[in-house]
Amino acid sequence: MNPTLPLAVLLSLQLGSAYAQDPHAHPAAPAHDGRAILTLNPDERAMILDEMRRFLDGVQKMTAAMGQQDMPAAAAAARDMGRKMAHEVPPALRAKLPLEFRQLGASVHGDFDQIALDAESLKDVSYSLGQLSATLQKCVSCHTMYQIQTPELNGEH
Ligand code: HEC
Numbered sequence: 001m002n003p004t005l006p007l008a009v010l011l012s013l014q015l016g017s018a019y020a021q022d023p024h025a026h027p028a029a030p031a032h033d034g035r036a037i038l039t040l041n042p043d044e045r046a047m048i049l050d051e052m053r054r055f056l057d058g059v060q061k062m063t064a065a066m067g068q069q070d071m072p073a074a075a076a077a078a079r080d081m082g083r084k085m086a087h088e089v090p091p092a093l094r095a096k097l098p099l100e101f102r103q104l105g106a107s108v109h110g111d112f113d114q115i116a117l118d119a120e121s122l123k124d125v126s127y128s129l130g131q132l133s134a135t136l137q138k139c140v141s142c143h144t145m146y147q148i149q150t151p152e153l154n155g156e157h
Pocket residue numbers: 049050052053055056059101102104105108135136138139140142143146147148149
């Protein structure tokens with residue numbers, strides 16, 4: 001009568017949603033560690049990872065600014081991760097990304113625009129940290145579900 005679900009059940013539920021995507025959207029397959037694979041070319045992989053490192057850099061800047069109660073700087077760092085960061089994704093890469101992946105990515109960018117607006121208007125560190133934490137949960141979710149592989153690098157032509 002333990003009310004908590006076993007971790008394995010929770011994990012399989014969450015991973016199940018990664019595999020439940022439209023099979024025409026992307027040929028995602030389970031990897032050894034259970035994450036769905038995004039098969040991209042090296043340039044596309046580099047582009048996504050570059051964006052990811054900009055996310056981590058931006059989150060670092062945001063938290064540093066909030067530690068100083070510098071809400072204009074926190075807002076600027078958040079805005080750099082907003083929708084303006086997302087709009088240069090080439091169509092060929094877009095087409096390879098599953099709908100769920102794109103939606104999660106768009107949602108994160110949208111969150112950062114909102115966090116920027118609220119940081120400027122409310123100037124409330126606790127509130128902004130709560131928003132940032134909720135957004136970081138989306139980073140965590142996506143990382144739980146997907147990995148990138150490049151056939152060229154793996155010698156699987
Ligand atoms: C829509 C999915 C998605 C979202 C949202 C997302 N990531 Fe990622 N991220 C990935 C994938 C896929 C990888 C590559 C993982 C792999 O291949 O093992 C990655 C890799 C990374 C890396 C490693 C970069 C490198 O050079 O190797 C960092 C750092 C990172 N993400 C940070 C973040 C942060 C911070 C956020 C949230 C603000 C975030 N990501 C949101 C999908 C996402």
